[in-house]
Amino acid sequence: MWIEFLFTVLVGAFLVIIPGALLLKGLGCSFSASAACAAPVSIVLFIVIGIGQSLLGISNWILLILVVLVVSAAPLLFTAATKRNGENSTVDSYTRIKIGDLLLYVAVSLGIMSLVFLKNLDGPSSFLQVGDNAFHLNIVKSMMESENFSILAVTQYPNVLPQNQIPFMNSSFYPAGWHIIVSLTSLLLNTSIPLSENAINLLFTSIIFPLGISAMMQLTFKEKGIVFFASFLVVACVAFPLRTLVVHQIYPNISALSCVPAVVCLGMVALRNLAVFDCRALVAFFLASGGIATLHPNGVFVCAIFLVSFTLTDIVPTVCNRNKWLAGKKGSRIALSLILILVSIGLWIVLKSSSFMDSVTSFLWTWTIGMDEAIGHIVSLGLRSGIPQGVLGVLVFLGFCYCASRWQYAWLPLSYVVVCGVFFFNAIGDPAIKQFFAGFWYTDPERTAALVAIAAIPLASVGLCLVYKGISFVILKKDSVGLEGSYRAKIVLAVMVAGLFCFINYSSYRFFFDGRLSAFGATENELEYESMASNGRFYSERKRDFVEDVLEVVPRGTLILNMPHDGSMFAYAVDDLNVYYKSAISSNESNDSIVIREGLDRYDMDLDVRKSVENIGVQYILMLGTSEEENYDSNRWEPSSWEGFSNINDDSNWLEVVIEREDMRLYKIVG
Incomplete structure (x- = not known):
């Protein structure tokens, strides 16, 4: 059955990566960037064409896949047909993303998630039994039965049933991008829905998420050491993705959060290319934004936190320096920054108060802790579980200090401060404060903890690289053993440092704490227990x-x-x-x-x-x-x-x- 599971992951990867990669390649992305950022773009294609088929009264899942592939390939074929000899159609920013680094991130993340996630499942077809998961499973089943993949008419009761056999006529809009992919993989391979569910969850958390993180790290950092160490930190915080896979089965939200780095990458390139009026990057970004919104709308707000921070520290200074009306004028950067902040807050308030988001933002999670405890959970990265990840917390602190002192990286600690603020005020606040800061995430501490986990990755990567440099300076500074400047020695040391971190961080037990369970150990035990059929x-x-x-x-x-x-x-x-x-x-x-x-x-x-x-x-x-x-x-x-x-x-x-x-x-x- 695990072989069947592997094929399901591969088929899911084909559906989620290939269409988006083809379309992005046609929009000027490099091959590697297209693969890294493809997922949300593929999703939006399935969404739009699924709606179109439903409006036309067409119910055919094979036709849906074929049309998606044809549409995704059209821009690439057009570009190939109209390109002049020797003309380079790739947007320059994308060329920094290398396929080797992408594969490293995927390989490491898959290896770790196989040990902490797959190993603890009671078989590939096991499923966690909470009402939310019944809801998701039934939507997938309904899509498979009716072959209706429109997110405007999502229901647990397929329209192929006679009207008298439907107790609740509640077909309505629902961001069902994740459900579409699960249903299509089940239809293609005739696999059970729980198996496909687990396979697609692994796909998003262990392939799509690492691809996006890798692309984001390569676009942000030129130093290879930082990019290398980040591959071991993609899933290092237990709050995301592992814990979110265990608690209340928020699978659509997990898939959206897994696509955040890819959308952020496309947004960074789009913002940097506005000055040269290259609309291809902007189109790619808008398509990806639509895709993440149809996985779960709150993914858009996570991307906004990162991209507004990026704009404040990267785009605004660039505009002020290059614009002849603003260059040299005191206060221009501050004025533009204040305008952007006020506009962002205004949009936040308007959207939080909108009827469209009311079902999300009005939800209240009653979990509340004291201020000191909340700060402790953030600093130690214990977050919602309360079990500290001390080593990871130290690395984040080191990376935070380093990036905050360098303007080109300042958007990373700024984003981290914002998401920590979301978690903090959600943890300590009264209902009104919770809903203002964390309403887009249902005031759910698990989801707000996931935001912190994602924002911590680049900072912890910088921190681990600094630790490596310190050790390298001590060990390799002398030529007494002929190691100074040795590239091979540095590689070996880097692998040893990364390996030591993994041994400590992903261990099931906390060192120096009398064998108590670590954050990963406790979560793995919970997953193992909850997934056992006998413990249903x-x-x-x-x-x-x-x-x-x-x-x-x-x-x-x-x-x-x-x-x-x-x-x-x-x-x-x-x-x-x-x-x-x-x-x-x-x-x-x-x-x-x-x-x-x-x-x-x-x-x-x-x-x-x-x-x-x-x-x-x-x-x-x-x-x-x-x-x-x-x-x-x-x-x-x-x-x-x-x-x-x-x-x-x-x-x-x-x-x-x-x-x-x-x-x-x-x-x-x-x-």
Whole structure:
């Protein structure tokens, strides 16, 4: 099955990288830059064409992929056909990105994530059982069933179902870029949805994210040592990506955050090329911004933090120095900077208050800690987990001081201060403060911690390079052993320093702390426990076995009534059981659904209930548990909403027990 998983990662990489790379190459990117920044551009192509197909009434996933490939190749073919002999169509800034460094970052990150993520999964098809994941799995399943890939009509109930079998008519806009890629890989390889889910998560966190970080580091730093050490630090902070893969399954947000470095790179080049009026870089940036917005809109705000900081410390000074009206005038740089800051704050306030973002910014996460504790978590990089990563924190401090003292790198510590501020005020603030600073991230401390983790990477890379230089100066300063100036010796020392850091940082236990679990160790243990089928929160291994028995008795596709909170909300996407309730209670509920939820147990004495059951055309009822404490998702379970199911038992004379095991039942309606 792991071979199948590998092929799924490769197919996912083809879908996420090739279309965007072709389009970016046609827009003047170098080959290596095109590959590094392709993902968000590929996503926007699938989004736009998916919407187009839906509006035209076309439902065909193969055609979607073919059209995306054709459209992505069109600019490259046009450029090749119109280019004059000897003409260079590549934007100069992109030539600094080298393929060798990209491959190094991917290789190191894949190796580390295989050890801390894949190794701790209970098989490639394991899945974490929280309601949010049921939501994501069911959206993917719905897309596969309907072949409708429009983000304007996302639903857990595919439109191929008869209207009477849909309890919640809630098709609406949702940023489903991640879901489209998962569904297409499953369709291409006929793999299970959980397997594709894990494969695409690995793709974004261990390939797409390192590619973007590598490109950003190469565009920012000319010193090869800093670029080299950064390859070992891409996934060094447990807050992102590892911890986000474990807690509440925010997979679309993870994919968006993984694309942030790529979008930032395209933004940097676009800003630097505004002066020469090269619109190709600007087009590439806008396409990538659209792509990250359709993975998750808050990814755009992360990019904005980086790019506004970059503009303040790089573009504004350049404009002031080159513009004849501004050059030499005192206060011009300060004035432009203040204007940019005020405009940015104004846009922040307007968007936070907009109805479009209300469902996100109005959400309130109640986690709050004291001011001293919040500062300690930031300095030690314990962040949300609270377990310090001391060595990494020291490296970030060293890199922060170094970059803050050099204007060309000042945007990196400035970005870091801003995201630390977002985390800090979200951690200590009252509801209004939380929502102002962290509303775009649901005031979720896990997501705001992820921002800090991403911004820490370049600073920690500089810090590790400074440590290396210090050790190198001490060890290689004398020629007594013939090592001074030896390139080979420096390489060996650099690898040893990087290896020592990895040994300390990624170890499961903290050194000098009596063997206590490290941040990685604690998170890996949590992942291992949560992914084990036998530890399933409410769709356990025994319940899945029971569903398999049901599928042997009931013809596939047969509609079955269920109480989703007993775990059966997973049965549709994971085991292909056509349950009526594929989700918890949602909007636009049908009258039949309301009657059934609240009064199914009165089937034999209430004509309205009987009529509603007949309307949806169901003969079977699935019950996967009757113990609220042991079987129900307690965070979402509302007993009063499901009394029609709670009061059903073997004594109901209108029901026949078809399969029974422990407290699980498959009933057939015979009354």
